[in-house]
Amino acid sequence: MTTVSNPPGAATRATPTLVLEDVPAAPVRSYKAVYVYEVPVRLWHWINALCITVLAVTGYFIGSPLPTQPGEASANFLMGYIRFFHFAAAYVFAIGFVGRIYWAFVGNHHARQLFRFPFWNGHWWREVWTEARWYLFLEARPKKYVGHNPLAQLAMFWAIGVGSAFMIVTGFALYGEGAQAGSWQDRLFGWVIPLFGQSQDVHTWHHLGMWVIILFVIVHIYAAVREDIMSRQSIISTMVSGVRTFKDDASE
Amino acid sequence: MATLETFYEVMRRQGITRRSFLKYCSLTAAALGLGPEFVPTIVQAMETKPRTPVLWLHGLECTCCSESFIRSAHPLVKDVVLSMISLDYDDTLMASAGHQAEAILDEVIRDYKGNYILAVEGNPPLNEDGMFCIIGGKPFVDQLRKVAKDAKAIISWGSCASYGCVQAARPNPTRATPVHEVITDKPIIKVPGCPPIAEVMTGVITYMLTFDRIPELDRQGRPKMFYSQRIHDKCYRRPHFDAGQFVESFDDEGARRGYCLYKVGCKGPTTYNACSTIRWNEGTSFPIQAGHGCIGCSEDGFWDKGSWYARLTDIHQFGVEANADRVGATAAAGVGGAIALHAAVSALKRAQHKGEV
Numbered sequence A: 001m002t003t004v005s006n007p008p009g010a011a012t013r014a015t016p017t018l019v020l021e022d023v024p025a026a027p028v029r030s031y032k033a034v035y036v037y038e039v040p041v042r043l044w045h046w047i048n049a050l051c052i053t054v055l056a057v058t059g060y061f062i063g064s065p066l067p068t069q070p071g072e073a074s075a076n077f078l079m080g081y082i083r084f085f086h087f088a089a090a091y092v093f094a095i096g097f098v099g100r101i102y103w104a105f106v107g108n109h110h111a112r113q114l115f116r117f118p119f120w121n122g123h124w125w126r127e128v129w130t131e132a133r134w135y136l137f138l139e140a141r142p143k144k145y146v147g148h149n150p151l152a153q154l155a156m157f158w159a160i161g162v163g164s165a166f167m168i169v170t171g172f173a174l175y176g177e178g179a180q181a182g183s184w185q186d187r188l189f190g191w192v193i194p195l196f197g198q199s200q201d202v203h204t205w206h207h208l209g210m211w212v213i214i215l216f217v218i219v220h221i222y223a224a225v226r227e228d229i230m231s232r233q234s235i236i237s238t239m240v241s242g243v244r245t246f247k248d249d250a251s252e
Numbered sequence B: 001m002a003t004l005e006t007f008y009e010v011m012r013r014q015g016i017t018r019r020s021f022l023k024y025c026s027l028t029a030a031a032l033g034l035g036p037e038f039v040p041t042i043v044q045a046m047e048t049k050p051r052t053p054v055l056w057l058h059g060l061e062c063t064c065c066s067e068s069f070i071r072s073a074h075p076l077v078k079d080v081v082l083s084m085i086s087l088d089y090d091d092t093l094m095a096s097a098g099h100q101a102e103a104i105l106d107e108v109i110r111d112y113k114g115n116y117i118l119a120v121e122g123n124p125p126l127n128e129d130g131m132f133c134i135i136g137g138k139p140f141v142d143q144l145r146k147v148a149k150d151a152k153a154i155i156s157w158g159s160c161a162s163y164g165c166v167q168a169a170r171p172n173p174t175r176a177t178p179v180h181e182v183i184t185d186k187p188i189i190k191v192p193g194c195p196p197i198a199e200v201m202t203g204v205i206t207y208m209l210t211f212d213r214i215p216e217l218d219r220q221g222r223p224k225m226f227y228s229q230r231i232h233d234k235c236y237r238r239p240h241f242d243a244g245q246f247v248e249s250f251d252d253e254g255a256r257r258g259y260c261l262y263k264v265g266c267k268g269p270t271t272y273n274a275c276s277t278i279r280w281n282e283g284t285s286f287p288i289q290a291g292h293g294c295i296g297c298s299e300d301g302f303w304d305k306g307s308w309y310a311r312l313t314d315i316h317q318f319g320v321e322a323n324a325d326r327v328g329a330t331a332a333a334g335v336g337g338a339i340a341l342h343a344a345v346s347a348l349k350r351a352q353h354k355g356e357v
Helices: A037-064 A078-106 A111-116 A124-134 A150-181 A184-189 A192-194 A199-230 B007-013 B018-031 B036-048 B063-070 B076-087 B096-110 B138-148 B158-162 B198-209 B236-242 B324-352
Strands: A033-035 A242-247 B052-056 B087-090 B114-122 B151-157 B187-192
Touching: A037 A078, A037 A111, A037 A199, A037 B036, A078 A111, A078 B198, A078 B236, A111 A150, A124 A150, A150 A184, A150 A199, A184 B052, A192 A199, A199 B324, B007 B018, B007 B036, B018 B036, B018 B198, B036 B198, B052 B138, B063 B158, B087 B096, B096 B138, B096 B236, B114 B138, B114 B198, B138 B151, B138 B158, B151 B158, B151 B198, B187 B198
Parallel strands: B052 B087, B052 B114, B114 B151, B151 B187
Antiparallel strands: A033 A242
16 A cells, blocks of 8 residues: 655645555546656657657668669668668667666556566456456446556557567667677677577568557557547546546546 | 598698698688788698598588589689598599498598598488488488597588578478587587588688687587678678669669669578678679579578568468568558447447446
8 A cells, every 4th residue: 555645736636545556457546636657757658659650660661662762872871871760769769668677666666567467466367358348348437547457558568568678689689780790789689590590580570579569559549549538537648747637536 | 541641741642742832821821811920820730730531421412512612713722621631531522432432431430530520411311210311221310420429520511401401491301400400419510501602611621620620600600700791791782772772673774783682582681601702603703793682592491481582581370471561561450440440439339428427
């Protein structure tokens, strides 16, 4: 049991409320506003969103390049620039991810959800099931959640928690090929290439990873918009202000 | 063979003058990227060290490695080091045959126990107790095990010995198996390629004979001096890649101008080999220079990675042959459609319950 401490100006109701926050993804009792996403988490979220956009677009054009450029080779550097943006965004993405892991340790407990997969928690799985039923139009009324709902956490853990790590590891392994044998990228991540078989297999898996993240992004944006309209709590504004507000006071 | 001769003694016996011998030492130093101060070291080694015989076995293979090898652009290296002084057994190249040839194997194993190099071209098929490849009336795998037992080191010539190559491609009916999966207790140098470049083969052997140690290997057991870079890294068409100038289809204007072959499936960016530096047939050309993309023949399992003109591996789990991008785009379209449908139902539901929550 912890007490919710609201930042100045963020709370609409000043009464500190006891909530079941130690239980992951526990439905919320009655209160109006909670400070959920701290500044580093929000900053990371939007930088990461930008990185993923740049990485997916440039990555796609690295795999399937644009039509041939006219003129002298020396007058063009299109692939070079596309690859530069891919690598630059990849570094931001990777450093951001490391920072985000750090924040999971020092931030509030919501910051840990992205990296947690409570596989042995039966209660959590039942909540996943309830949330799945809500999306299948089988539940009349959704539950309230301070952090991510369990289904969202499940998707986020695999697509962003595990997915980012996978893309960073395979990405740096491929980058190490260009950076040449003996570079720190090669020394740290070069083992990935024989693990997958050969370079082409790593490329293939890196592409598949991109599509998994794209699928996640599609579902994530849709679910965020839909939940913002149809659930009982704020969603999109929460990732801007950090504060979760609720539309009703009912406890269940 | 009562006493073990040195390299130098054997060379002199073969009629090589001292002058030619010294020239050979300088050439070897240059070929291995060593400075002139290493020439006396090589001379010293050749004069004092007993020669190291090489036994060259042939398993399940097409002999393209040997075909490549005998076209080495540096005949001095090939003839002197291998034909004359070191290559004691190679059933394809040697003069003797039958029992006489097989007797040489036993003789070398006995006289040079633990001190000869075993070069393997092709690989052993393991199905049916190895009956798919019979040498001298016995399964090749038995011969391989017997000769490997007392070898100092093993060279896996070509993609067959290194990775399995075409005979190990799905479904691999004979269970052709790369050498390192059969012989696990010896240092193995993989020299992949279908075939490997002649100068790479002679270079590896020369290094081992002169320095009496195996060359530095990368994670996959390939000599770093020839396999540490991709075709792409040293490709003379690389500027067109960086500029974004591609051959869109064979015979188009880009192909005539010699643009990058990436979009017609060149596997140079995923293939480790020395083709773009050493080239083939006395440095005349290599596939990309001839206008065709690299097919990645020196990479593990290159027969099973889908088309030679595709840069992504085929994914067979979806029934039809598809690659990562096709699978991903299909899934994205499917999820997009499902979301549109879901959104429509959600809107209807919401309209039904308007004002309730």
